[in-house]
Amino acid sequence: MGESVPLTESERRNNRRIPASLPVTFRFLASDNLEFFGTCIDVSSNGIQMKTKIPLQEGDRFTFSVPLGGFERISYRACVCWSEQNADAVHVGCRFESAA
Secondary structure (H helix, E strand, O other), rough: OOOOOOOHHHHHHEEEOEEEEEEEEEEEEOOOOEEEEEEEEEEEOEEEEEEEOOOOOOOOOEEEEEEEEOOEEEEEEEEEEEEOOOOOOEEEEEEEEEEO
């Protein structure tokens, strides 16, 4: 769906990751606006790691939102930097591109 944008070594090591277990709702930028779901594993200043049942690939771009509390949500655009599939889920690392 797009070009892969891997994280540099300094980005991987210099950005503190904060564990989080939040529901994630996402939509591919190049699709018909179908909504998909996942779970946030951790978040840093420039990205998010999540797990989902949807097979995301490096370079896929999407908008996602997470709840802030109550009915308020925050939304961002992101790009998949890496993706690993195991028996029960797909784990992906994504870089923030902009606020949606």
